[in-house]
Amino acid sequence: xxxxxxxxxxxxxxxxxxxxxxxxxxxxxxxxxxxxxxxxxxxxxxxxxxxxxxxxxxxxxxxxxxxxxxxxxxxxxxxxxxxxxxxxxxxxxxxxxxxxxxxxxxxxxxxxxxxxxxxxxxxxxxxxxxxxx
Numbered sequence: 044x045x046x047x048x049x050x051x052x053x054x055x056x057x058x059x060x061x062x063x064x065x066x067x068x069x070x071x072x073x074x075x076x077x078x079x080x081x082x083x084x085x086x087x088x089x090x091x092x093x094x095x096x097x098x099x100x101x102x103x104x105x106x107x108x109x110x111x112x113x114x115x116x117x118x119x120x121x122x123x124x125x126x127x128x129x130x131x132x133x134x135x136x137x138x139x140x141x142x143x144x145x146x147x148x149x150x151x152x153x154x155x156x157x158x159x160x161x162x163x164x165x166x167x168x169x170x171x172x173x174x175x176x
Contacts, residue, residue: 085115126158
């Protein structure tokens with residue numbers, strides 16, 4: 044999938060959100076969209092996330108569950124908003140270029156739990172990936 048139309052517009056916004064991340068190397072931003080409207084945005088944050096920890100497999104992801112951008116974008120939202128929504132996720136490198144941002148197992152499980160329908164994520168500056176949950 045390439046960057047065009049609404050994908051390019053939402054990824055540009057997700058890139059701006061990723062720029063607000065507290066992490067120097069892994070800067071992610073997520074935007075929750077439903078019916079063409081943006082309901083929530085979030086960068087990744089270096090704080091513990093008890094909700095995300097419920098979905099974390101410590102064998103695959105050792106360490107503590109921080110607020111990943113995907114989870115930050117859904118926290119506090121009613122199921123009526125998240126159910127059937129699309130999440131756009133972007134990661135930027137030090138020079139501002141798009142990098143791979145496919146959601147991890149913890150995020151994918153969390154997104155499935157709250158009814159997210161589709162995830163679109165950056166691969167590089169020319170291509171995006173996506174899948175249905």
